[in-house]
Amino acid sequence: MSFKEFSFDPRIGAGIQAVGYVTPTPIQQQAIPAVLKGRDVLGTAQTGTGKTAAFMLPILQRLTQGPRGRVRVLIVAPTRELAEQIHQDGVDLGRRTRVRSVTVYGGVSRNNQVNALRRGAEIVVACPGRLLDLAGDRSVDLSHVEVLVLDEADRMCDMGFLPDIRRILKLLPAQRQTLFFSATMPQEIRELADSILRNPVTVQIGEIAPANTVSHALYPVSQRLKKKLLLATLEQTATGRVLIFTRTKYRARNLARDLERQNYRASALQGNMSQNNRQRAIDGFRNGRYDILVATDIASRGIDVSEISHVINFDMPDTVDAYTHRIGRTGRAHQTGEAFTFMDQGDEPLVRQIEKVLGERIERRRLPGFNYGNSAQERPTQQSRSSQRQGTGSKRRQNRGRGGRKRNAAPAMSNRN
Secondary structure, three states: OOHHHHOOOHHHHHHHHHHOOOOOOHHHHHHHHHHHOOOOEEEEEOOOOOHHHHHHHHHHHHHOOOOOOOOOEEEEOOOHHHHHHHHHHHHHHOHHHOOOEEEEOOOOOHHHHHHHHHHOOOEEEEOHHHHHHHHHOOOOOOOOOOEEEEOOHHHHHHOOOHHHHHHHHHOOOOOOEEEEEEOOOOHHHHHHHHHHOOOOEEEEEOOOOOOOOEEEEEEEOOHHHHHHHHHHHHHHOOOOEEEEEOOOHHHHHHHHHHHHHOOOOEEEEOOOOOHHHHHHHHHHHHHOOOOEEEEOHHHOOOOOOOOEEEEEEOOOOOOHHHHHHHHOOOOOOOOOEEEEEEEOHHHHHHHHHHHHHHOOOOEEOOOOOOOOOOOOOOOOOHHHHHHHHHHHHHHHHHOOOHHHOOOOOOOOOOOOO
16 A cells, blocks of 8 residues: 555645655554544554654644644653654654644753743653653643653653653543554553553554564673674674664763774764763764764664664663664664674573564574684784775775665665654
């Protein structure tokens, strides 16, 4: 089917065409008709399958009619990065409609947000804490909200936002449409959904696991050799953008610095950074200034970069859900991706849980030519590194992704989550 079958306003159709969407994803095919009819929706699907457009497009359709200048739609997200992504998707898809959207989150000046709200907006995309602050001093009026969207609800549970969500619900009209989207459905989230949704349409696409466009591989290695294995892997692998996950802020910062010293275009993304620096890192990764982003789990949701060809778990995540969300940063919008995980012996119990969700054993690999037995493995000389950069390194920047996709090649469809 095509997006034309939804009979969107021509201005929205122009936005769909402008962003390059061609065919609705499965969750869009099932969710959009229900949202257009005003039904509550409980949507679960692997990350990267197009959930944002599944609710944003019918919301824009609603907003083409009715009053302007007051908050009619509230979208709540767990992180600043995801809030910005949703906001930008709304701006891109609704540019012709003149629907206005405002982001509300902490870590930046509240004055700019208050001023934007005073100028009038129909959509507010917010993180819970700052939204409650602004509601407390009456800087935002939520009494006219017609549609509530809770996006990545499971992540909000992980981050301890459920009490804030319940406080926000008390500020909204009882008569509203509620759209509830989550990649996983733990018990707390299931109970919240049951309490706020009215006769919802349930949309579940596949199992709650990484998308099948991603291949997985484990690299057993000791902690002391991880950094050397990472450098050797990057030398041998033709990639597009590479997202590397670490367990701690300290390690993310230091690993990004070490990669820069090896002449890679790398940046860190971790919670101690200011919001401006975090956004600068994401924007640089998206526009090609950086080839590599080293991040903590703050980045496992909300990064929407279509050319992430590889996710590398430098450290094993804490849970299966965290693995799912990390890996969901690649293999998006029908593109393929690869997930490499460096594991030591202590990671084996979690690996077995991940394999159970995937329904198959993950391949164990050894990197050809890498010395696993010598922690004092000799580093290549500066001259040899330079020649490698001119060989495999420069090739890595030109031959982007699997199948020879170049970095600047435009995908046929960039349908984002």
